[in-house]
Amino acid sequence: MNDKNDIQNNIAVILQRIEKACESCNRDPKEVKLLLATKTVTAERIKLAFDAGQTLIGENKVQEIKSKFNELAAFPHQKHFIGHLQTNKIKDILKYNVTCIQSLDRLDLAEKLQQRLTFEKKEIDVLVQVNTSAEESKFGINPEDTIEFIKQISQFKNIHVKGLMTIGLFSAETEKVRKCFKLLKSLQQEVIQQNIPNIKMTELSMGMSGDLEAAIEEGSTIVRVGTAIFGSRIYPDSYYWNESK
Numbered sequence: 001m002n003d004k005n006d007i008q009n010n011i012a013v014i015l016q017r018i019e020k021a022c023e024s025c026n027r028d029p030k031e032v033k034l035l036l037a038t039k040t041v042t043a044e045r046i047k048l049a050f051d052a053g054q055t056l057i058g059e060n061k062v063q064e065i066k067s068k069f070n071e072l073a074a075f076p077h078q079k080h081f082i083g084h085l086q087t088n089k090i091k092d093i094l095k096y097n098v099t100c101i102q103s104l105d106r107l108d109l110a111e112k113l114q115q116r117l118t119f120e121k122k123e124i125d126v127l128v129q130v131n132t133s134a135e136e137s138k139f140g141i142n143p144e145d146t147i148e149f150i151k152q153i154s155q156f157k158n159i160h161v162k163g164l165m166t167i168g169l170f171s172a173e174t175e176k177v178r179k180c181f182k183l184l185k186s187l188q189q190e191v192i193q194q195n196i197p198n199i200k201m202t203e204l205s206m207g208m209s210g211d212l213e214a215a216i217e218e219g220s221t222i223v224r225v226g227t228a229i230f231g232s233r234i235y236p237d238s239y240y241w242n243e244s245k
């Protein structure tokens, strides 16, 4: 089979998995967006996914966004940032038309982002990344600090919080992973009850290649899928989450 068929078939399989998961919990599949996690995937292969009708991608590194930008520019699509964002990369994020930063997890980052947005007269959507698995290796705000953090973010007028994002525990034990997703959902409900101005909680970005069914059953509205569509990557995921790289 060639690359084009592989990618198209894999996408079809994922769409079926999403549909089945929705069926099992009486949700409308239209409520769940598929985001293609395209770290290390060449622009050429991303275009094959666009040919198959996909329009939403997520990148982990600004450098990759930059290097694929020209080749993808002619294709209508949206780009989210799903990696760990360093403050010195904010300018680039805005330059390369990222529409949503899914990984906002620090006040200093929000402050600098607001400053830059004001300067450029731009606005941006964000999701607040929560560390639901209590693993030290992962980024994200602690669950117990989430409400206070969101209250602080709400003062930044050019930053529009649309919901929450998490990376579930890397585990083959579905019930442990599901706990992470349940926690994100319950935090969403808590935030909604607080009625914080300038804050929306419509999106829950959770679920990846291995655990999207559980995530959808627990309320996911964005699943982020890489491996199951583009194949496995050479480096472990920790590589893409390392600040110094």
Ligand SMILES: *Cc1c(COP(=O)(O)O)cnc(C)c1O
Pocket: 037, 039, 060, 082, 083, 167, 208, 209, 210, 224, 225, 226, 227, 228, 237, 240
């Ligand atoms: C790589 C990545 C994904 C996709 O993971 P797969 O297991 O390859 O589907 C999702 N979310 C984030 C933040 C990622 O870095």
